[in-house]
Amino acid sequence: MTIKTILGHSRRVLGNYKNLYKLTNNYEGNFADHASALLVEIDRVLDNMTEPKRQILANWYCTIGKKRLSRTAMCHILNLTIDDYNTIMQEALLEFAKHYKQGVLETLLDD
Numbered sequence: 220m221t222i223k224t225i226l227g228h229s230r231r232v233l234g235n236y237k238n239l240y241k242l243t244n245n246y247e248g249n250f251a252d253h254a255s256a257l258l259v260e261i262d263r264v265l266d267n268m269t270e271p272k273r274q275i276l277a278n279w280y281c282t283i284g285k286k287r288l289s290r291t292a293m294c295h296i297l298n299l300t301i302d303d304y305n306t307i308m309q310e311a312l313l314e315f316a317k318h319y320k321q322g323v324l325e326t327l328l329d330d
Contacts, residue, residue: 226313268311274297
């Protein structure tokens with residue numbers, strides 16, 4: 220499995236955060252319960268990350284509405300260069316893959 224593939228899996232899971240959030244708030248039943256469990260797992264992994272990894276992933280993938288800050292704004296707030304931000308984002312996505320559901324994202328086959 221390549222790093223690129225693992226990053227893609229992490230992005231896909233985190234990219235569904237907002238839709239899962241909407242689902243849990245707008246519907247009831249087994250599907251909404253499953254979405255809620257996935258949100259809890261994503262939040263658990265993010266909550267156990269160190270700063271600024273957690274801040275970067277939470278801002279980019281989990282911020283609901285138009286409150287999400289741009290990469291430039293996050294770099295300014297965190298006192299990072301764009302290169303530092305990109306490196307930390309990649310490290311955070313790999314760490315997410317390692318801890319989400321005990322590393323299942325690292326075992327998935329290539330797309």
